[in-house]
Amino acid sequence: MQKIQRIRTLILSIFTLAVVAVVIFVVISRRPPQYYVRRGIAFGTDVKIAYATRKKNAEAVVNAMFDELNKLNNIFNPYKPGSELYKLNHSNGKWMEVDPRLLDVLKYSIKFARDTNGDFDPTLGRVVVLWGFNTDNPHKWKLPSPYEIANALKDVGYRNVEFDGNRVRLLNNVWVDLGGIAKGYAVDVLLAMAKANDKSSTGYVDIGGDIGIIGPKYGNQPWKIGIRNPRGTMNDAISYVYLYKGTIATSGDYERYIIVNGKRYYHIFNPKTGYSSNYFESVTTISKSGILSDAFGTAAMIGGPSKIGKWANEFGVAYMSINEEGKIQKNSLWKDYEKP
Amino acid sequence: MRNLKIFARTDIILILIVTVFLSGWLTFSYFRPTSNKAVILVHGKMYKTVSLDKDSTFKIFWKGVYLMTVQIKSGAIRVVKSTCPLKICVHTGWISKDGQVIVCVPNRVIIHTEGAKSTSYDLMTSQ
Known part of the structure; x- marks a missing residue:
């Protein structure tokens, strides 16, 4: 009798434990998302921010981030009359005191230009305008004549940017266009805001496809990020990576481009030729800083397959490139991010 | 016994x-059956939330100006016509899964689905 009693108690206990375990599992796995999410259009692109903090001020912090993006646009948009960069581009070679953030990014871009032997060049403003890619209106995008391109190239060259303390001067009529790195810089600024508010906060910022991770999803899971198929639609991913931290950015030939006589020309120019390169459809980069991820992709689109691997080793970035035949190439660092 | x-x-x-x-x-x-809907934001403000279970076609206006025509059919939503120059929103085609999005930067319109089946990713990196 006693034995049967013990078996009964055992079975009932196991049953009770199982019920409790199932209930706990279901409650945890269906935990509602605790993220404050805001979408909007800022910095000339589609922005999405998800933020969770124990301080209960997520909404205020995210709103401050959107305000900051508007401020950054008033500094870095070279074609917006009145912006800090617009003023610099129209300063006729005179010394000008600039906003410290513009100074930082300018210095970074010149150093990056030197490190890539000028394949990356922030002084292509006049070439961008010549092709019409400074506007959002595709009817204004056009293939200039070789003569016009040669002419515009005379006013290009990162060595024409000079610094003196917090003053900058542009020589030889060059126009600065920081389109290759401004979004990445903005990612870094927003990540710093999130962390300054709460070191252990989590979430992400996504500025038109330039993404920075504030912290892992729910504190311990990776964010799964799709790499856009360069020949597909907006929601069509060709590959995935899993990020707990860091930044990821993509440069590509599929949004601002024209096709003339079967040849594709896009908005990233080789400063030596004034034309876009035709090595890659897109380059996606993962690194610690948004500005590096952004700049690396831009430079790699120009530098091509012979330089991308070498640069990736030098800068310590992970990359995935898709060439004009659609062939995917990844470095070994990239492969670490392919598993959750 | x-x-x-x-x-x-x-x-x-x-x-x-x-x-x-x-x-x-x-x-x-x-x-639990989740309600499958789309959220439409115009100029950063909530413009309209529509159910994807009822087929319909409607126009979006902002301050009296026509921006685009949107169609809902069989649980999916798309932009049929838009006044923007690039028509990226139109080329995006149908979206139906949670987390998918149609963005029209010139018209400042964002359409995303909610409560539908999830996409296979949290975010998308693009140019």
């Missing part, structure tokens, strides 16, 4: 009740 029974009748009833209750709750929490 009676004495060899492990469970009393009340035990069995109790186990049955708990099991039935638990499976009912599980079924409910996993297969």
Whole structure:
């Protein structure tokens, strides 16, 4: 009798434990998302921010981030009359005191230009305008004549940017266009805001496809990020990576481009030729800083397959490139991010 | 023989009740029909939330100016026509899964789905 009693108690206990375990599992796995999410259009692109903090001020912090993006646009948009960069581009070679953030990014871009032997060049403003890619209106995008391109190239060259303390001067009529790195810089600024508010906060910022991770999803899971198929639609991913931290950015030939006589020309120019390169459809980069991820992709689109691997080793970035035949190439660092 | 029974009748009833209750709750929490809808933001403000279960076609205006025509059919939504120059929003085509998005930067319109089946990713990196 006693034995049967013990078996009964055992079975009932196991049953009770199982019920409790199932209930706990279901409650945890269906935990509602605790993220404050805001979408909007800022910095000339589609922005999405998800933020969770124990301080209960997520909404205020995210709103401050959107305000900051508007401020950054008033500094870095070279074609917006009145912006800090617009003023610099129209300063006729005179010394000008600039906003410290513009100074930082300018210095970074010149150093990056030197490190890539000028394949990356922030002084292509006049070439961008010549092709019409400074506007959002595709009817204004056009293939200039070789003569016009040669002419515009005379006013290009990162060595024409000079610094003196917090003053900058542009020589030889060059126009600065920081389109290759401004979004990445903005990612870094927003990540710093999130962390300054709460070191252990989590979430992400996504500025038109330039993404920075504030912290892992729910504190311990990776964010799964799709790499856009360069020949597909907006929601069509060709590959995935899993990020707990860091930044990821993509440069590509599929949004601002024209096709003339079967040849594709896009908005990233080789400063030596004034034309876009035709090595890659897109380059996606993962690194610690948004500005590096952004700049690396831009430079790699120009530098091509012979330089991308070498640069990736030098800068310590992970990359995935898709060439004009659609062939995917990844470095070994990239492969670490392919598993959750 | 009676004495060899492990469970009393009340035990069995109790186990049955708990099991039935638990499976009912599980079924409910996993297969609860979610309302499939799309959220439309214009100029950063909530413009409209529409159910994707009812087919319809409607126009979006902002401050009296026509921006685009949107169609809902069989649980999916798309932009049919738009005044923007690039028509990226139109080329995006149908979206139906949670997390998918149609963006029109010139018209400052964002359409995303909610409560639908999830996409296979949290975010997308693009140019």
